Amino acid sequence: xxxxxxxxGILSSLxxxxxxxxxxxxxxxxxxxxxxxxxxxxxxxxxxxxxxxAYLVPAISxxxxxxxxxxxxxxxxxLQKQLLEKDIPVAREIIKRLVGREFRYELCMGSANYPCRRxxxxxxxxxxxxxxxxxxxxxxxxxxxxxxPLSRFDTRMPQSLWSRVSRESEACDMSTxxxxxxxxxxxxxxxxxxxxxxxxxxxxxxxxxxxxRTYLPAADVVVFDEAHSIEDVAxxxxxxxxxxxxxxxxxxxxxxxxxxxxxxxRIGRESLRKKALGGHEALFAELQRFFESLRDLLPxxxxxxxxxxxxxxxAEMMTAYRGFYALLDDIYEQMDDDESRAEFEIARSRLxxxxxxxxxxxxCEDSDWVYWLERGETELLGEVTVKGQPIDIAEIMERxxxxxxxxxxxxxxxxxxxxxxxxxxxxxxxxxxxxLLLRSPFDFKKQAxxxxxxxxxxxxxxxxxxxxARIAAQIIxxxxxxxxxxxxxYRMLEIVRESLAGMIDHPVFAQGEYPASEVLxxxxxxxxxxxxxxxxxxxxxxxPGDLLRGVIMMRLPFAVPDRPPVQARxxxxxxxxxxxxxxxxxxxxxxxxxQGFGRLIRGKTDxxxxxxxxxxxxxxxxxxxxxxxxxxxSIAYSVPEMKRLFQALPAAGGKSDET
Ligand code: SF4
Numbered sequence: 068x069x070x071x072x073x074x075x076g077i078l079s080s081l082x083x084x085x086x087x088x089x090x091x092x093x094x095x096x097x098x099x100x101x102x103x104x105x106x107x108x109x110x111x112x113x114x115x116x117x118x119x120x121a122y123l124v125p126a127i128s129x130x131x132x133x134x135x136x137x138x139x140x141x142x143x144x145x146l147q148k149q150l151l152e153k154d155i156p157v158a159r160e161i162i163k164r165l166v167g168r169e170f171r172y173e174l175c176m177g178s179a180n181y182p183c184r185r186x187x188x189x190x191x192x193x194x195x196x197x198x199x200x201x202x203x204x205x206x207x208x209x210x211x212x213x214x215x216p217l218s219r220f221d222t223r224m225p226q227s228l229w230s231r232v233s234r235e236s237e238a239c240d241m242s243t244x245x246x247x248x249x250x251x252x253x254x255x256x257x258x259x260x261x262x263x264x265x266x267x268x269x270x271x272x273x274x275x276x277x278x279x280r281t282y283l284p285a286a287d288v289v290v291f292d293e294a295h296s297i298e299d300v301a302x303x304x305x306x307x308x309x310x311x312x313x314x315x316x317x318x319x320x321x322x323x324x325x326x327x328x329x330x331x332x333r334i335g336r337e338s339l340r341k342k343a344l345g346g347h348e349a350l351f352a353e354l355q356r357f358f359e360s361l362r363d364l365l366p367x368x369x370x371x372x373x374x375x376x377x378x379x380x381x382a383e384m385m386t387a388y389r390g391f392y393a394l395l396d397d398i399y400e401q402m403d404d405d406e407s408r409a410e411f412e413i414a415r416s417r418l419x420x421x422x423x424x425x426x427x428x429x430x431c432e433d434s435d436w437v438y439w440l441e442r443g444e445t446e447l448l449g450e451v452t453v454k455g456q457p458i459d460i461a462e463i464m465e466r467x468x469x470x471x472x473x474x475x476x477x478x479x480x481x482x483x484x485x486x487x488x489x490x491x492x493x494x495x496x497x498x499x500x501x502x503l504l505l506r507s508p509f510d511f512k513k514q515a516x517x518x519x520x521x522x523x524x525x526x527x528x529x530x531x532x533x534x535x536a537r538i539a540a541q542i543i544x545x546x547x548x549x550x551x552x553x554x555x556x557y558r559m560l561e562i563v564r565e566s567l568a569g570m571i572d573h574p575v576f577a578q579g580e581y582p583a584s585e586v587l588x589x590x591x592x593x594x595x596x597x598x599x600x601x602x603x604x605x606x607x608x609x610x611p612g613d614l615l616r617g618v619i620m621m622r623l624p625f626a627v628p629d630r631p632p633v634q635a636r637x638x639x640x641x642x643x644x645x646x647x648x649x650x651x652x653x654x655x656x657x658x659x660x661x662q663g664f665g666r667l668i669r670g671k672t673d674x675x676x677x678x679x680x681x682x683x684x685x686x687x688x689x690x691x692x693x694x695x696x697x698x699x700x701s702i703a704y705s706v707p708e709m710k711r712l713f714q715a716l717p718a719a720g721g722k723s724d725e726t
Pocket of ligand 1: 182183184185186234235238239240241244245246247250251252253
């Protein structure tokens with residue numbers, strides 16, 4: 068790999084501004100060696116290592132030379148975009164020189180991102196659209212006629228209309244579809260088959276697992292970038308989530324009052340039609356009653372309620388379901404065209420899966436699963452969702468991931484805790500593992516000040532929010548804005564936001580007010596502003612240079628222990644004789660804390676302050692795991708000391724090249 072990443076290497080010849088980094092070469096060498104041995108590995112690479120090329124080059128060259136296919140999976144769309152627009156084109160140039168041939172790559176997306184010609188034609192034929200929607204449909208026809216690859220991203224059609232013309236896997240049968248030979252999805256799949264490298268996301272990876280590994284063409288080597296999030300994504304994708312709105316959506320697929328030509332109203336035999344309409348009404352009335360009784364279990368103000376014992380409700384709903392479901396074969400017999408049958412199959416299969424999920428939750432069917440009721444944090448009076456997921460995904464990962472591919476490589480800026488990868492490897496079912504930890508090549512001592520709050524009283528004290536807001540205000544004023552405040556709950560965010568009003572002279576934008584991307588846009592437009600966010604902001608924000616001068620963490624990011632999936636994981640560890648606090652809560656919080664810290668320094672000329680206002684970092688024994696997980700930087704214990712150290716940092720220059 069020195070031939071690529073070393074002094075006067077291929078990368079230098081492609082980019083005159085490229086600066087060789089020892090860490091990058093080491094990472095590429097390490098991965099190549101693991102792949103050549105037919106093994107996988109874990110690599111933590113701090114910001115600035117150039118980790119994307121450091122896994123792309125060895126993985127692609129190894130696969131090309133050995134006739135293997137590679138999948139690269141990311142969590143966020145931002146990284147996927149960066150891969151496609153920036154890193155893959157560079158990797159292609161490198162590989163051309165290194166291996167002497169080009170590689171083919173494709174982006175793979177979930178079904179709903181591709182248009183279905185059959186649904187499109189049927190929608191036009193039925194004429195069930197508004198006149199204002201016609202121009203979008205005409206545009207889509209033009210795109211179909213143009214031929215070639217086609218996806219959601221080729222049109223700005225509103226989502227409500229797109230969902231009526233996008234592919235639905237349950238109804239897609241190539242062998243009977245008249246449009247299969249020029250279908251955008253089938254074309255995409257043929258291209259995937261011919262590609263050497265497939266780019267996907269973790270959600271699609273586990274959708275493929277759920278499909279029995281039939282959605283994507285097989286691979287030999289998988290690289291998971293942003294691998295720190297796999298456990299959460301896998302648990303979510305392998306589990307289920309059903310709300311009353313989901314059930315209503317399914318109900319309306321069968322029949323909706325006021326709409327002509329529904330599946331049920333089109334039944335020719337009158338006696339069956341009446342029976343079906345009656346059964347449909349009875350089922351959805353029972354479902355409504357069922358969800359209302361669930362709501363009583365989750366009073367306003369509570370966000371979740373774990374289901375530990377069979378609930379003893381839902382019998383009427385199940386009876387109504389069985390009554391309606393028993394009619395479905397007869398209804399199918401009455402369908403006289405392929406389009407109606409396809410629509411019907413989707414409705415039937417979605418109804419079946421949703422009711423199975425509800426019934427498994429109310430019966431607490433599987434002791435290896437956790438079931439609970441949940442209400443979104445920003446919708447306290449909103450609807451209740453029934454959720455379920457496997458408690459521990461280690462065995463599933465062993466069976467469905469490690470056993471299926473020759474090598475699985477996990478890469479992230481945050482995988483190790485105190486220099487050790489056992490936590491993440493254990494959670495992901497990897498018993499033996501090679502690992503490499505590479506610190507960021509940035510000089511944090513010259514770039515960042517870490518302010519640790521040692522004021523009395525932890526984050527649960529009555530005065531915490533007010534005190535923290537006061538310290539935050541001083542930091543924000545000193546840095547003249549451009550600060551990110553990270554919270555672990557919306558409640559705390561709201562309290563601090565209120566306290567801050569009047570203390571600072573900078574516009575504040577908070578997650579929840581607008582969609583996350585819009586909050587970020589407003590923050591950037593305003594300049595010298597303050598950005599407040601919870602969960603996804605700890606890892607999803609990339610604001611290089613002067614766009615971010617301060618990161619203020621209100622609390623250490625421990626997962627809420629009474630959140631059912633967290634609680635269930637902790638109980639499982641305890642049952643197996645482990646200590647859930649030290650073997651689960653602390654390491655998980657340390658990884659999130661490192662993600663939060665990593666928001667600040669994105670380039671070698673950035674500088675700024677990270678403040679941790681939760682005094683437990685100094686007052687509690689476990690605090691040392693958090694501090695030791697960070698790169699060495701100047702530490703301040705008070706705002707005046709922070710100001711002094713910050714002023715003493717060498718002045719920031721221009722932007723750095725992160726290739
Ligand atoms: S093959 Fe499937 S996605 Fe393609 S047009 Fe036919 S039904 Fe739609």
